[in-house]
Amino acid sequence: MDIPITAWIVLIAFLAVVLVLDLFVIHRRASVISIREAAGWSVVWLVMGLGFCGLLLIWKGPVLAEEYLAGYLIEKSLSVDNIFVFALIFGYFGIPDRYQHxxxxxxxxxxxAMRAVFILVGAALLDTFHATIYVFGALLLLTAVKVLRHGAAQVHPDRNVVLRALRRVAPVTDRLHGQRLLVRVNGAWAVTPLLAALIVIETTDVVFAVDSIPAIFAVTQNTFIVFAANAFSLLGMRAAYFLISGAARRFRHLQTGLGVILAGVGVKLLLTDVYKVPIWASLGFIIAVLAVTFAVSWYDTRSTAGTPRQGAGPPNAGEDDTPGDTRRSSYDGSEV
Structure with missing residues (x-):
């Protein structure tokens, strides 16, 4: 189903306005995001994401709306897994709560931006080489097996190729300088721990995209729907991080659920030329797996006290020249 260019323009303009307002108006000053504020914004983004589904239903009918909802649920479920990884990255670099947003x-x-490129490339490959769909299916099955066997993704910032390359051309400070990503030290530009953490997060997201983009192509190959589902799930992930990062470990069966979902959509891709699974069946499968996953996790942890938040920096850190968590960082003053 063709989507007019005006729809793309409206969606991108909306996203741009929201991002500018959030970054330069609503959260212009560094502050700790409270649980109440995070919960409020989580509801706002959820309403926007589901509201977009309602607009699709009115505009294009139930088929695209169901495809979007299935893709949105896949991306949302995978983003919960990302939250724990981001908490580990913030903990490694000792980033205080007030700067994490x-x-x-x-x-x-x-x-x-990166996922838009991934989506366009993926769509072009699927359109040009039909066999790509089997590659995506096999990739999802391999990822599902890895997730089911090894559990939560591990992150090792000290091994990050991009960050190691950057360190060869620019020094990395072991102290924070407010919200600045770059700072001049002895007349030369230096990278702050905030930029170092951002680089690791961005490169880690490339790995996540390799899983999520093929997964959403299993339920829809409409690039507009794929991009919209990614966009709304990413926008809501930030608020969700502050809301549930402290309880991320309590979702102990999340990896099993994600593995089952990835395996299911992988099989769906591999069966494309044999049997076309209805979108309502895919949507029902995803919802059922997520419901069982969270219900079993809640049952297993209902009597467990809340776990401490991961990734919190020093609670009384100053606004400028704030020491990073040097115990977990491989950077020292000799590089500055």
């Missing part, structure tokens, strides 16, 4: 915001802007 700014890093995540820039990270989302970069992720939107």
């Amino acid at each position: 700014r890093v995540l915001m820039w990270g989302i802007i970069g992720a939107l």
